[in-house]
Amino acid sequence: MNFIDAKELLKLCESEKLKISEVMMKRETALFQSTIQEVLERMGHSYQIMKNSVKRALNEDLSSIGGLIGGESKKIYSRNQNAQSVCGKVVSDAISYAVGVLEVSSSMGLIVAAPTAGSSGVIPGVFIAVQEAFEFSDEMMTQALFNAGAIGYLITRNASVSGAEAGCQAEVGAASAMAASAVCELMGGEPEACLDAASTALTNVLGLVCDPIAGLVEAPCQKRNAMGASNALISAEMTLCGVRHIIPFDETVEAMYRVGKSMPSELRETAMGGIAATPTGCQLCKTIFD
Amino acid sequence: MKQISVFDVIGPNMIGPSSSHTAGALRIARVMHKLAPQDIAEVTFVLYGSFAKTYKGHGTDKALVAGLLGMSQEDERIKEAFEEAKRQGLKYKFEMSDSTNIKHPNTVEIIVTDSQGNQLSITGSSIGGGSISIDQVNGMDVFFTGEYYTLFITHEDKPGLVAHITNCLSVYRINIAYMKLYREHKGKMAYTIIEADEAINEEIIDKIMYNNKVHYAKIIDI
Numbered sequence: 001m002n003f004i005d006a007k008e009l010l011k012l013c014e015s016e017k018l019k020i021s022e023v024m025m026k027r028e029t030a031l032f033q034s035t036i037q038e039v040l041e042r043m044g045h046s047y048q049i050m051k052n053s054v055k056r057a058l059n060e061d062l063s064s065i066g067g068l069i070g071g072e073s074k075k076i077y078s079r080n081q082n083a084q085s086v087c088g089k090v091v092s093d094a095i096s097y098a099v100g101v102l103e104v105s106s107s108m109g110l111i112v113a114a115p116t117a118g119s120s121g122v123i124p125g126v127f128i129a130v131q132e133a134f135e136f137s138d139e140m141m142t143q144a145l146f147n148a149g150a151i152g153y154l155i156t157r158n159a160s161v162s163g164a165e166a167g168c169q170a171e172v173g174a175a176s177a178m179a180a181s182a183v184c185e186l187m188g189g190e191p192e193a194c195l196d197a198a199s200t201a202l203t204n205v206l207g208l209v210c211d212p213i214a215g216l217v218e219a220p221c222q223k224r225n226a227m228g229a230s231n232a233l234i235s236a237e238m239t240l241c242g243v244r245h246i247i248p249f250d251e252t253v254e255a256m257y258r259v260g261k262s263m264p265s266e267l268r269e270t271a272m273g274g275i276a277a278t279p280t281g282c283q284l285c286k287t288i289f290d
Numbered sequence: 291m292k293q294i295s296v297f298d299v300i301g302p303n304m305i306g307p308s309s310s311h312t313a314g315a316l317r318i319a320r321v322m323h324k325l326a327p328q329d330i331a332e333v334t335f336v337l338y339g340s341f342a343k344t345y346k347g348h349g350t351d352k353a354l355v356a357g358l359l360g361m362s363q364e365d366e367r368i369k370e371a372f373e374e375a376k377r378q379g380l381k382y383k384f385e386m387s388d389s390t391n392i393k394h395p396n397t398v399e400i401i402v403t404d405s406q407g408n409q410l411s412i413t414g415s416s417i418g419g420g421s422i423s424i425d426q427v428n429g430m431d432v433f434f435t436g437e438y439y440t441l442f443i444t445h446e447d448k449p450g451l452v453a454h455i456t457n458c459l460s461v462y463r464i465n466i467a468y469m470k471l472y473r474e475h476k477g478k479m480a481y482t483i484i485e486a487d488e489a490i491n492e493e494i495i496d497k498i499m500y501n502n503k504v505h506y507a508k509i510i511d512i
Contacts (some may be wrong), residue, residue, distance in 0.1 A: 002293075028296050043296065049303050063308065066347045103413040105306025108349050116302045116419065123300075145300050152299035161299075162418055178299075185322045215340075217307040217349045288347055 001026045006154060006195050006249040013191040020181065020191050021147035027250030028146075034274025044142045046112045050101070050124035053111050057100025064106035066288050068218040072149060073100030084270025086151045091233055095226035103221040113153045113256035115161040115174050118210075118217045119211040123148060123182075124174035124233045130183055140186065140194035148178035148187045151198045158250070159257035163210035164269040168221075172228040173256060176201035180239075187240055196245040201235035203245070207259055209267035211274025220275050292437070302420055304363045311348035312415025315341065316368065319357025320512040321399045321424055321436060322412050332381045332403040333358055339395035341416075342386040354380055354398065363420065363479055393425055427481065430472055438467050438485035440510040441495075446503040447473045449482040452505075453483055458497040464488045481503075 001023065003009040012023050025138070028039050057073035064070050076096035079085070085092040096120035105111045111120045123145075131141050152161065152174055160166045161174040177198035184197040205228075213219050239245070247255070266273030275281055303323035304313040319335075335354050337345055343403050345351050348370070356371035359378065367374060367467050375382055394415035401411040425443075434440055445451050452471065459466060465487040473480035498507045 024296055031293050032295055039296070041501065043300065046297075046300055046303060065349055067418050107310070108305050108307070108352070110364060110366055111306050112301055112303050113309050113313075113420070116303065117313075120306070149296035149300045153294050153296065156299055164418065167467055177455060214343045214347060289344070 001030045001067075003027070005020055005158060010191055010195065012114070019147070019149050019185055020194050020243060021143045021185060024146040024150040024153070025143075027037060030180060031234035035238055040142060042103050043145050044138065045129075046114075047138060047142050047145060049110055049112050053101045053109060054124050054128050055094050056109060057103045058102045058263075059094065062103045062105065062109070062143050063133050064218050065255065066106070066216040066218050067191055068213060068216065068284065069222050072222065073097065073103055089229070089289065090129050093132065094125040094129035094216040094229040094233060095123075096126050098225040098229040099222050100243060101125065102218070102225055106222075111177055113228070115156065115178070116163070116171050118163055118212075118221050119161075119171040119175035121152070121222070121223060122228035122232060123179050125225065125229035126179040126183060129229075130186065133188075136186060138226040142172055144182040148182040151178045151181045151194075152251070155202075155253055155256075159253045160260060161203075167208060167263050167268055168210040168224055169202075169205045169208040169256055171210065172224045173205040176228040176231040176235065177224075179229065180235040183232065183236035187236065189236075193239050197236045197239040198246040199247060200238060201216040201231050202252050202256055203247070204231050204235065204251060206256060209263065209274045210269045211267060212269065212271055212275040213276045213281045214226040214288045215269075215276070216288070218252055247287060302363060302421065302473075304423035305353070305366065305368045308348045309420040309493060310348045310416045310418050311341070311344065313363040313420040314396065314418075315350045315512050316353040316357035316361070316363050317397065317420065317426070317436060318398055318416065319354045319411075319420045320360065320362075321414065321422075321510055322402060322410075323358050323367050323429075324510045324512065325412065325442060326402045326410055327404045329405045330358070330380060330402045331405045334383050334385060334393065334401045336385045336401070337385050337397040338387050338389060338392045338397040338399070339509065341396050341398055342388070345384070351384055354400070355380075357399070358382075358402075362448050369448045376456055394423075399426075413416070429473065431473055432483060433470065433482065434483050434485060434510075436512040438509060439488060439490050440489050441482075441484040441507060442510055443482045443484075443498065443507040444505045445482065445501075446505075447475075447477050448503055451480070451501070451503055452482060453503050455484070455498055458494055459484070459486070459490075461497070462494050464490060464494070466468045
């Protein structure tokens with residue numbers, strides 16, 4: 001079982017009466033000679049790493065190598081506990097968890113690059129906040145990671161998830177699309193709705209540049225992960241309410257890639273444009289490396 | 291085209307912060323860990339391009355030492371790699387090069403010296419997402435990626451050697467995906483690099499080493 005675009009994926013879901021996550025699991029076992037149990041175990045392990053990274057940021061004092069970030073996860077979480085959150089619990093938890101994973105990553109801790117290290121906060125943030133809110137089991141969340149994986153696979157295959165190649169829209173954009181689709185499936189959305197949610201999330205960040213201060217995966221990456229998590233949640237919410245996406249997923253992915261290709265190299269991870277190239281950004285770069 | 295696994299997308303599981311500057315750097319050094327003799331006394335890392343400019347901010351230096359010590363990209367001790375090197379009596383140093391004669395912006399040359407004074411060097415590039423390529427061994431241009439089960443063999447440049455190696459693999463039903471042969475001069479030292487679909491075990495290595503024109507054979511699984 002294999003598919004190379006969303007059209008083929010939807011056809012398989014329809015003809016086999018399967019969810020996107022189930023098609024992706026079958027694809028994995030067919031192409032890589034493994035069993036369903038093996039791939040579920042391996043994905044379950046990845047989910048535990050995600051959970052641990054979120055927990056670490058809430059419980060430990062982490063300092064990043066470049067010193068630009070550290071402690072943000074705790075701050076957001078504790079205000080959410082002690083005062084009325086502006087965003088509501090799920091979004092507030094999701095952003096608190098998402099920024100925490102970046103703290104773990106930038107202090108040389110263990111994370112799952114999903115799809116990249118720079119965007120590694122989005123999926124854990126969304127998944128763990130949604131799991132807590134709706135009391136889903138770890139098994140359900142692990143299966144939903146295959147749904148996210150299907151979206152990530154299609155973007156990797158037909159475009160790019162690399163900031164150096166196509167900007168932050170490709171990294172955090174892909175992570176948002178993956179999480180949005182997975183949440184849609186978890187909440188009972190049909191495969192088509194999942195792809196709509198993914199398209200919406202990707203479209204929302206079209207053109208987003210990759211401009212890390214001093215070239216480090218710290219700022220503005222950390223907050224972009226918070227944005228990515230909330231983007232995933234609002235995209236899933238809109239789709240579940242029946243607000244559909246007009247442009248098909250495959251065409252959206254292609255559009256994202258074209259935008260990425262037309263970005264100047266200054267805006268693709270070189271730290272020579274955007275926020276990185278501001279006077280303060282340049283000064284920080286000097287302070288860190290001299 | 292190599293198929294993309296769900297674990298390439300939800301993964302790799304790695305120590306941050308950067309797949310190219312941390313995990314990729316570690317994997318290049320891990321190739322050296324597999325290739326080099328057990329008793330490495332000293333190592334020099336020569337950093338080029340973006341590695342030379344930003345290595346500190348990405349923990350590239352710790353990742354390189356950790357890889358040489360054999361740690362995997364998931365190992366939470368990477369952060370303490372310098373202390374671990376001291377414990378194991380490994381001397382390490384870093385040199386920055388501003389040479390632009392490199393194939394890729396993230397390049398490192400690793401030179402190790404064993405307790406007898408023998409040297410071995412490799413040059414590798416981190417090409418994105420944690421993927422790497424090894425571009426030189428002892429100054430000779432080569433190419434392999436570590437994505438497959440890889441076998442690295444040095445042997446004399448004599449007739450029948452390649453037949454001997456492929457025969458050993460066929461006995462164990464190993465399917466060769468890619469095979470490359472490099473040599474210094476006609477009749478001198480040659481390198482054979484095999485990338486296979488199936489895992490290669492020590493028993494096969496023993497069979498290959500049985501021929502006295504084979505100097506050494508190493509399995510590179512990173």
